[in-house]
Amino acid sequence: MKNKRLIILLSIFAFIILIVVLSSTVFTVHATSISVEWHISPLQFMQGQDKEIVGEIVDKENIIFYDKNQAISTLEEEYPYIKVLKIEKKFPNKIIVHATERQEQYAIKVNEKYYVLDEEGKVLNSYDQSGFDALGATPNRRPLVVSISGMTIEESAMQIGKYAEISRVVTILKNLSSGLKNSGYTETWQVINNFKSVSIELGYVSKLSLDTNAERNITLIINDVNKNLSAKVRFGVGLLNSSRLADKTNCNLTISYNSEGKLIGDRVDK
Numbered sequence: 516m517k518n519k520r521l522i523i524l525l526s527i528f529a530f531i532i533l534i535v536v537l538s539s540t541v542f543t544v545h546a547t548s549i550s551v552e553w554h555i556s557p558l559q560f561m562q563g564q565d566k567e568i569v570g571e572i573v574d575k576e577n578i579i580f581y582d583k584n585q586a587i588s589t590l591e592e593e594y595p596y597i598k599v600l601k602i603e604k605k606f607p608n609k610i611i612v613h614a615t616e617r618q619e620q621y622a623i624k625v626n627e628k629y630y631v632l633d634e635e636g637k638v639l640n641s642y643d644q645s646g647f648d649a650l651g652a653t654p655n656r657r658p659l660v661v662s663i664s665g666m667t668i669e670e671s672a673m674q675i676g677k678y679a680e681i682s683r684v685v686t687i688l689k690n691l692s693s694g695l696k697n698s699g700y701t702e703t704w705q706v707i708n709n710f711k712s713v714s715i716e717l718g719y720v721s722k723l724s725l726d727t728n729a730e731r732n733i734t735l736i737i738n739d740v741n742k743n744l745s746a747k748v749r750f751g752v753g754l755l756n757s758s759r760l761a762d763k764t765n766c767n768l769t770i771s772y773n774s775e776g777k778l779i780g781d782r783v784d785k
Contacts, residue, residue, distance in 0.1 A: 636685030694748025
């Protein structure tokens with residue numbers, strides 16, 4: 516009986532100690548205990564904004580209950596150019612935001628505005644015609660212009676800070692980005708330097724056309740974008756850079772599967 520009473524008293528004492536510990540300011544997250552660690556040097560949009568970034572997610576919450584997912588959502592919506600890789604908790608009260616900066620890779624024109632998206636289809640910014648033209652004045656900066664046929668896109672689908680609400684197109688752009696990365700174009704500037712525009716035809720059998728820079732004037736045409744698009748892009752870019760096509764210009768290169776299920780490239784001069 517005495518042992519039971521002792522266990523109850525110890526349990527109550529442990530609970531009180533736990534409440535005291537959790538209520539302690541030692542475990543409370545403050546602005547001074549939050550830092551941003553950039554996995555690449557922040558580019559022009561995010562330079563010098565670490566203090567403002569921290570200010571968005573400080574709520575003096577106990578680190579044990581700190582909602583990392585909510586912090587990520589808040590940051591990525593308030594600052595479209597931020598990509599939060601993870602939020603790390605370090606006891607007793609330190610928070611580290613691991614981040615990189617999203618880059619403008621694609622541009623979709625809706626009415627009189629150009630909406631720029633990163634490789635994942637997140638809307639980063641919008642420009643009028645003069646503002647978009649000004650991007651071209653900076654080397655390796657102008658995004659690939661994406662033209663889309665077979666679908667009407669409303670401005671309401673292009674909310675800055677959110678992923679474009681055109682899921683089919685976003686999926687195509689993600690797969691295109693994946694194929695380009697796997698082909699060696701790991702940085703946005705490499706993509707922009709080697710290609711100039713993308714056309715997406717949405718139909719029963721959708722098609723994607725990727726135009727190279729002006730010097731080569733080759734259009735890489737991908738048939739049936741719903742099937743292994745990344746692999747087709749990687750195969751097509753490999754052909755573009757192969758010895759038999761390296762010196763070719765002014766042609767279309769169509770990538771598709773043959774009757775034996777093998778990827779082939781068919782070149783036709785323009």
